Amino acid sequence: MNLFEYIRPASLDEAVAAGSEPGAAYLAAGTNLLDLMKTGAARPARLVDVTRLPGLDRIELLADGGARIGAMVRNAELARDRGFARSYPAVAEALLSGASPQIRNAATLGGNLMQRTRCAYFFDPASNCGRRDPGAGCDARAGLNHAHAILGWSDACLATHPSDLCVALVALDASLEIVGPAGRRVIPLEELHRLPGDAPSRETALEAGELIVALRLPPEAAAVRAHSRYLKLRERTSFAFALVSAAAGLEIADGRIRRARLALGGVAAKPWRARAAEEALEGALAGPLAFAEAAALALADARPSGDNAYKIELARRLVLRALERAAAGTPERIPALPASVLADTGATAHA
Amino acid sequence: MPDTPLTGPGHVRLGSNSGQPLTRRDGFLKVTGAATFAADNRPAGLLHAVHAISTIARGRVRSLDVAAARAHPGVVEVITPANRPPLARDQDDKPTMFSWRVETLQDDRVRYAGQPIALVIAETLEAATEGAHLLAPGYAPEPARIGFEDGEAFEAETVGIGSPAAFVRGEVEAGLAGATVRVEFRVETPTQYHNAMEPHAIVAAWDGDRVTIDSPNQAIAMGQAAFAGFLGIPPENVTLRSPFIGGGFGSKAILSGPHVLAALAARMVGRPVKLVFRRDQMVGPVGHRGATRQRLRLGMDRDGHLTALDHEAVVMTSAFDDFLEPAANASQNIYATPALATRHGGVRVDLGTPGPMRAPGEASGSAALECAVDEAAVACGIDPLEFRLRNYAETDPATGRPYSSKALRECYAQGAERFGWAGRPLAPRRMRDGAGRLIGWGMGSALFPAPMFRAEARAVLRADGTALVETSAVDMGQGAWTALAQIAADGLGLPVERIEFRAGHSDHPDGGVAGGSGHTATAGSALFGAGADAVARLAELATGHPDSPLFGAGNAGVEARLGRLVHREDPGRHESYADILARAGIAELAGQAVGARDPAHARDRAMFSHGAVFAEVQVDPDLCQIRVSRLVGAFAAGRIINPHLARSQLNGGMIWGLSFALHEEALHDPRTGRSMNADLAGYHVPVNADVPSVEALLVHEDDPYVNPLGVKGVGEIGITGTVGAIANAVWHATGTRPRRFPIRIRDLLEA
Ligand SMILES: Cc1cc2nc3c(=O)[nH]c(=O)nc-3n(C[C@H](O)[C@H](O)[C@H](O)COP(=O)(O)OP(=O)(O)OC[C@H]3O[C@@H](n4cnc5c(N)ncnc54)[C@H](O)[C@@H]3O)c2cc1C
C-alpha cells in the first residue's frame, strides 16, 4: 500500500479544508474505498476520515412530513428505524437487500451513495479504464460485459452504478445537502451521478472537496408508502449485486393510479428514473395493461452494450413484477428475503 | 513396523468412543481465537514478504524497477530471477506423483497471469506491498491463449494422478447402434478456484541449517520432504507445523512456488519471513479445477436398461504442466452396462496449472453423468429413480469386481422416503407453489472412491493411566482432531478424555495426506493399530506376572475396557493400566502401527462410498431466479466414527455441489487471461440464504474389506450427485436442460 496521510478532522470546516487538497479522499466506513486501495485502483495521498464528524449521524422525521438523514447514518441503522421504514418502506427494503449484515452495519449513507462501479476492469489497475484514468479507453467494451449497462451508456464507458439504496431514493425525489469550499448547496439526488458521455471519469456532480452531509426526502415521498416495493434480481439469494433492480411506488385511489414512482438499478451509470413510464401510469387503472405499457416504456431506449441483451428483457419483466407487487400493497413487514422474487421457505431465513 | 496392522490378539474394539456424536474438540480454541493458524505466528525479527504477480498471461518480463522498490522505506530485499538463490532441486523435477512444476523465479518467462515474478521482503506488510507495486514490471507480451477455442488441443496420456486417459470395456458403438433409445448430452463446466477461507501462508524461520515452517499443509510428511528437496537440506532439518487449516479443498496438499521462495528468502536475509497470499494471488500458483467440455452418449433397450455408456471429456490444463480433471472417469463405476468407454482430451491454455479440488473429476464428471442419466430416463419415459434402480450395478462395471460393500439401494430408498419423491410427475413444469413459482424435483447418484493411503502412528501408555497418541494428521476443519482421537481412544481402550492427541507436526509419525477422502480411514487405522499394539504389550506384562489377577490368562484371554485389562472368561479379574505399569516399573509403554489397506482386498474388491441426493428447486417463471429450497442426501460410507461430524461433512459437500450447480465460475478476461473475479464478492459461493434446508442421512453399512475399522470416507462424496440433482430439478421445474454450469438466470431466460 502506498504511504498516505490519515486525518481525522474535528469539524466540518476542517474536513472540507483537508478534503479539498489534491489527492485527498473522504473515508467513511471504507467498505468500498479500502477495497479499491487494496487492489491499487485507488491511491489517495490523504484520507480524511469523516465518520466522527459531529451531527451527521441523525435520522430526523420532519414536521412537514419529510425526512433528513445524516450522511454518516449506517445502512443498517437506517433500515431498522421504524418510523423511517414505515414512511419509506421501499428504501428500507432496498437497504436490506444490499451487501451483508456485517457490511450494512458499517457502511454509511454517504458512502453508499458515493460507492463506485463494480466493473471488474475498474477494480483492476492493470486494465484500461477511462472511468478510473481519463483517456485510458475501456477494456469492458470488448471484454466481459454481461452485467454492464443497457441504458445511458456511451462508447467510453458501460459501467453501472451498483447501489440499491440510490434506486429507491431517486424514485422518491430525494435531494442532497452538500458542503464544500464554496459553502452549502442542495442538489437533487438524480443529478449526483452522471452518465459517462465522453468523460466517464467525471462520475458525480460533486466538485473537489465537496462532502455530502445529509439526504432529504420531500413530504410527497411518503405518499406512495402503501404501495411500495423494491425488487432485485441476482445470481445468489442474498449478498450479491443486482443484475437488474426496480423500485416502484404507487398512490392508488379507487383503483386508479394518482402518483407513480419508478426507478431501475443495475442498468446504467446512475439510478435510472423512468419518467415516461411514470407519466403513462399516472391516471391509468392499476392493472396489467398499464403495468405492461409502463414496463415497455421504461426500457424503450435500452440497447445492449455488449453481451447483455438479455438484461433488457429481464429488466422489462422485473419492472412489470415490481409494479404488480407494489399495487398488491406494501407488505406488513419487510420480507425475510428482502427484495427477492423468491419465497422464504419457512426454514431458516437469512438475508 | 509391520505393514499389516490391527488384527493382533484383538484386545480392543471400536465402539465406546467411536460412533459418538462428539462436538469438535478444537471448537473452543477456534471460537475464542486461541487456535494458531500459520499466519498467526510472529517469530522475533519477523520480516514480511509480498510477491509481485504478472499481469500478462504469456510473454516475458522485460524490466523490473528493483531500484525503486529497494529505495522504498522498510524494504529489505527484492528477489527476482537475477538474484534468486539457487534451488537445490530443479523446479521441473517430479520426484513423486504429487509433484507439480512450480514457479520459483527460474527465468523471465510468464506462463499465466498471476504468476509470481518477484518477491519483496520488508519490515512491514505495507512496505512490502508498496515495494511490490513499485517494481512496475515492463513486459514483452505474446498473445494469451484463454478458453477452449484459443487453447492448444493435445492428446492426453494420463488424467488425475496417473490414471489412464482412456478406458474401454465392451463394444460401445455396437451397444449404441443396437439401442432402442439413444441420448446424447453435452455440458460445460467452468474453471473454479478452491477459495478456502484461510489464504495460503507460510512463516519460515531458520536456525543454522534447520528451518521451522508454519504453513497450512494437507500432507505434512510429503510437504516436509518437498521443502527439504528444494532447500537442499535433509528432511529432518525441516520442521513443518500445520495444527489447524482454515480449509484446503485440495489446494494445500502440494507446495507452490511462493512457499519455496519465502523459505529461500528467509535464509537469504537471515531473518524469519512471513508470506500471506492475498485472495487474488491465490488465482494461479495454487491450483484450481480445470474447465471441462463433456459429451455423453447413452443407449437403452426398451426397458430402460443401458446398452452402452460413452463419456468423453475435453479438459483444460496449463501450457507448462499436466493436471487433467479426470471427469469422464466418474462414469466407470456406477451404472451397469455391457459396454462402457471413457476418454479425455486436453487443451493447453495460459492459466496456472489445475490440481485436485473437491472431488477432482468426480464432481465435474458426475455433474454431466447425472444430467445425462436424467435425460435418458426422460427419453425412456421412466422415473429417474426407477431408471437408476434398473441400471443398478451389482458388480463394478469397470472391473467386474464385487463391491466391498454397497448400500446404495438403501440410500435411494431412505433418501426418496425422506424427500417424498413418490408421486413426482414425470413431465416438467407440472408443479407450482402457492405463489405460482415453478417447483422441480431432481435426483442424482453419488459415488466416491474409498481409498486408503499409508500412515503411521505412535501410542504411549503413561504411568498415570493416560496416553499420548501422535500422527502428523491434519485437521482442515473437517474434525480430524475429534474423529481421529475417538479412534485412537478405542485403540487404547481408554475414554477419549484420557488421551492426549497430537497431530499436525512433522515430528510426529507420518500421518499421510488429508485428501481423497481417505484420511480418517488411513490415519485412523494407524492410530487404532498403534493403540492396539501398546495394549498388546501391556497384556504381555500383566498376564506374564504372577502378582497380576490376570496372570496366566494368556495374551488372548484379556481385553481392554476403559483403562483396565479384563479377563475374558472371568470379568471379575481385572487390573488397571496404571497398576500394571507401576508394578513393572515402566513409565511409558509405546506401541506403533502402520495404516494401509490389505493388498489382497484392494486387488479383489471395488471400494466406494455411495449416496443418493434429492433436490427441490423453486424458479420464478418469468424472472428465472433459482433457489434450492430443499436438499436431502442419503449416504452409505461404511462405519461412521462421529455422526455429528460426518453429517457436517456431507452437508458441506452438498453445499459445495449447490455451489457448483448455481454459483462458482472463475471469469478470466479472454484477451489478457487476468482473473476478473478474484475476490469473494465476485466469485460466488453459497450464502446461508441459498441453503435453507439441507439434510444428510447416514445409511448403515458394514464393510469388512476396506480396512478393519470398516471406515470409508465422507469428505468429498456430498458434492457428487448434488450438482446433477439440482440441474435435474431445474429441468423438472422449467423444461430447460442446463448445458453449462453454473446455471444462471440468463440461461433459463434465453432458453
Ligand atoms: C462484498 C460487498 C457487497 C456489496 N453488496 C452491495 C449490494 O448488494 N448493494 C449495494 O447497494 N451495495 C453493496 N455494497 C456496497 C456497499 O453498500 C458500499 O461499500 C458502502 O455502502 C460504502 O459505504 P462506506 O461508508 O463504507 O463508504 P467508503 O468506502 O468509506 O466510501 C465510498 C466512497 O464514497 C466517498 N464518500 C464517503 N462518504 C462520503 C460523503 N459523505 N460525501 C462524499 N463522498 C463520500 C468516499 O470517498 C469513497 O469514494 C457491497 C460492498 C461489498 C464490499
Ligand code: SF4
Ligand atoms: S465500462 Fe467504464 S468502468 Fe468499466 S472499464 Fe469501461 S470505462 Fe472503466
